[in-house]
Amino acid sequence: MTRQTTPVARPAxxxxxxxxxxxxxxxxxxxxxxxxxxxxxxLGVMVPxxxxxxxxLFPPRAVAGFARALGLGPVAWPGLECDMPMGAGAGAxxxxxxxxxxxxxxxxxxxxxxxxxxxxxxxxDPLMYPAPDAMLWASREARVIEDLPPPPPCxxxxxxxxxxxxxxxxxxxxxxIADLVAFWxxxxxxGDLAAVAGIATESARRCSALRGPADPMAALARDLGALxxxxxxxxxxxxxxxxxxxxxxxxxxxxxxAGLEGVLxxxxxxxx
Numbered sequence: 001m002t003r004q005t006t007p008v009a010r011p012a013x014x015x016x017x018x019x020x021x022x023x024x025x026x027x028x029x030x031x032x033x034x035x036x037x038x039x040x041x042x043l044g045v046m047v048p049x050x051x052x053x054x055x056x057l058f059p060p061r062a063v064a065g066f067a068r069a070l071g072l073g074p075v076a077w078p079g080l081e082c083d084m085p086m087g088a089g090a091g092a093x094x095x096x097x098x099x100x101x102x103x104x105x106x107x108x109x110x111x112x113x114x115x116x117x118x119x120x121x122x123x124x125d126p127l128m129y130p131a132p133d134a135m136l137w138a139s140r141e142a143r144v145i146e147d148l149p150p151p152p153p154c155x156x157x158x159x160x161x162x163x164x165x166x167x168x169x170x171x172x173x174x175x176x177i178a179d180l181v182a183f184w185x186x187x188x189x190x191g192d193l194a195a196v197a198g199i200a201t202e203s204a205r206r207c208s209a210l211r212g213p214a215d216p217m218a219a220l221a222r223d224l225g226a227l228x229x230x231x232x233x234x235x236x237x238x239x240x241x242x243x244x245x246x247x248x249x250x251x252x253x254x255x256x257x258a259g260l261e262g263v264l265x266x267x268x269x270x271x272x
Contacts, residue, residue, distance in 0.1 A: 015099040017043040017084050017091035018125055018132065019158055019239055019266075020232030022151060022196070023184060023203040025177030032138040033174055034145055036184065037091075037125055038156070038230060038239065039133040042266035045095040047103045049081030054100045057086075057093070062120045066097065069116035070106040078103050085262075087164030089235020094125040101128075111142075118142035122169025133269070136181060140169055148185060152193040153270035154227075157251045158239035159260030161215045167234040174233070175206040193269075197228030197241040204231045216258040224251050 019040035027034045055063050055077045067075045077100055084090040097117045101107060110128045117124040123139045126132040136145040180199050187195035201221070208214065208231075217229040217238050225248060226240040238260060240251070244267070252263045 013047045013099055013102045015045045015095040015102070015127055016041045017045070017095050018089075018127065019043070019156065019268075020089045020230055020235065020237040021203075022133070022200045022230055023177055023180055024233040025174040025180070025203060025207065026172065027136075027138075027145065027176075027181065028178050029176050031176075031178070032143075032145070033123075033140050033172055034136050034138050034177075034181070035233070036136060036148070036151075037127075037132050039131075039268050040090065040156075040266055041268070042264055043084040043090050045083075045092070045099045046081040047099040048078045051080045051082060053077035053079050054096055057096060058120055066101075066116050066120050069119055070101055070104065070113070072104060072106070075104065085160070085164055087166040087235060088160050089232020089237040091125045091127050093121055093166075094127045097121070097124075098128045111144075114142040121167070123167045131271075139167075140172075146185075149188045149191075150271060151188055151196050151269040152191045153244055153267065154193055154197070155242045155244055155247050155265065155267055156239045157224075157226075157242065157247055157255060157263070157265045158237060159255045159263040160236040161217075161238045161260050162213060162236045164236055165234065171234070173211065175210050177203055177206070193241075193243060194227055197226070200230040200241065201228035204229060207231070207233055216260075220254060220258055224248055224254060 017040050018037040022036040022038050024035035084092050086092045113128040126137045134150040183199050221229045228241045231238050255263045
């Protein structure tokens with residue numbers, strides 16, 4: 001009889017999610033799909049939990065391959081608590097995998113964990129890294145293209161728009177954002193939040209023009225005085241970007257009135 005590996009006894013583990021991307025697109029007309037993730041400490045996955053383990057969330061063959069990639073034999077995967085929906089662009093699937101790996105004591109090498117996640121998902125978020133928003137990330141290759149300063153501190157008010165849709169790893173139909181990556185590099189280096197928010201807005205505009213669907217975020221940003229807006233490029237998360245302390249009263253209610261669900265507010269950016 002094959003003996004199963006059981007989770008190592010350790011304090012509860014929490015892996016924060018993200019809330020879409022600051023920017024996403026192709027690095028040149030035929031380059032890889034790259035992104036800068038929008039880190040979201042308000043959402044995450046906790047282990048141990050009362051929900052399903054990854055052996056019930058992903059196909060058995062994929063989960064077995066994930067275990068092998070981490071150097072594990074047959075595994076008794078722990079239950080999880082996930083406080084964001086799947087397919088919403090909040091990193092739920094990657095966070096579930098990362099939390100499960102850490103519960104088994106496999107968290108020493110973020111790049112090895114990223115490759116293991118990629119084998120399951122086909123496209124993965126950089127949530128296994130301590131500062132996932134401080135890099136240009138190739139999600140379909142699980143590869144850091146470039147280390148960058150994190151975006152400046154800001155406040156985000158966001159919610160979910162439309163029906164969940166999981167990422168198709170074979171989907172490369174994104175606009176070229178090589179110019180925006182150059183602008184982003186300069187803006188985060190000087191800590192210019194207004195420029196960062198403007199770049200995020202332009203990236204979202206390009207993607208919506210190419211892929212749809214239309215959403216109310218540009219109008220909400222204008223009406224509420226936000227610096228800009230962004231989105232999950234293959235999910236439903238939508239976000240308004242504000243300077244710290246500048247979120248107007250009623251911003252969350254305005255998003256809910258416009259049809260967004262699960263409205264939340266959080267602080268992100270900065271050096272941690």
